[in-house]
Amino acid sequence: MDMSNWEQKNVLSELVHGLKAAKQLQADLGTSPFPPPPSLSSSYSSCLTTEMKENLLHQIVSSYEKAILMLNGPTTVYSPTAEMVNLAADPVANTGKVPESPTSINGSPTSEEFLEGGSKDYNLSSKKRKMLPKWTEQVRISPERGLEGPHDDVFSWRKYGQKDILGAKYPRSYYRCTFRNTQNCCATKQVQRSDDDPTIFDLTYKGTHTCSQGIPPRERPRDNKPDTTLVNYQNNLLDNLRTNLTVRTNGPIQSDGFSFPVTPPFFSYESDFANGGGTFGHLGNSGPSDFTGLISTNTSTGSSPIFDVDFQFDPTAEINTGLHTFLHDSV
DNA sequence: CCAATTTGACCAGA
């Protein structure tokens, strides 16, 4: 893998950021054998709010996610140019004290974004534009669901607008997180039906969920019993993925495996596409996969390949993912 | 009654 200096710097930046957040959390928990670095000591009064701790956790996990993704190669359906969105113009969207946690998605956000974290850096960036990660994906509705659209994923969204877009056949719908007001969650998404293929929807997500949806039930004391809440959560995710998802890739397909994120979560594919499909496992676990999937090629479209993806969770498997925005069960 | 959706108005950036 030949990485450019730019990529190396980004990976390094991610890891440094994750480490920084981890140390801050560690210090707050009082488990650090070392005093906090001077650069952080000013905010080290060991009085982080739960919200701040969760935010730090978010940062840690997403930093690792991004670093891994970068190392795993740039193949993605997301915009490779790190489209960042300035939502500072929306006063309501930025009333929260705790900024949006960086996403796990490969929006290639710059380090500037991370400076918005729950540390003292937050104040340093007060003059900077509030940046939220943005990424897009394409989802094709399945025939049995009709044309109602892929409007339900694992998050609950509330529609707040619809707009006719110049040059587009279909209007664009605007959704925000249901818990925006109650939990200060600034995640939004836009849904736009494709002009070319009405069964395909372009989804544009902005920001990640900081609400309880984005942070699933915390790990319980280990009693060897499966966390049913978590299993339900998995199944919910599974159902939605199964029902809605077809992933469209933009880049050329390599026969020796490729990876792309499907939001959520990310998968590593190792399959023989020349034979029309294969299986894949959850990326990033050294142990058994949390879930597996089946890919079959869909030949109905010509040059742009569409793969039908079927997911299967192993309900007995312990969730251990650092690669999923809302499966933060680790740490 | 409450929550979600609809839809015209409003606003900011290009």
Place this chain on the structure above:
DNA sequence: TCTGGTCAAATTGG
């Protein structure tokens, strides 16, 4: 001024 994005009052639905 045009366009995309958001607001918020009115409406709908459970």
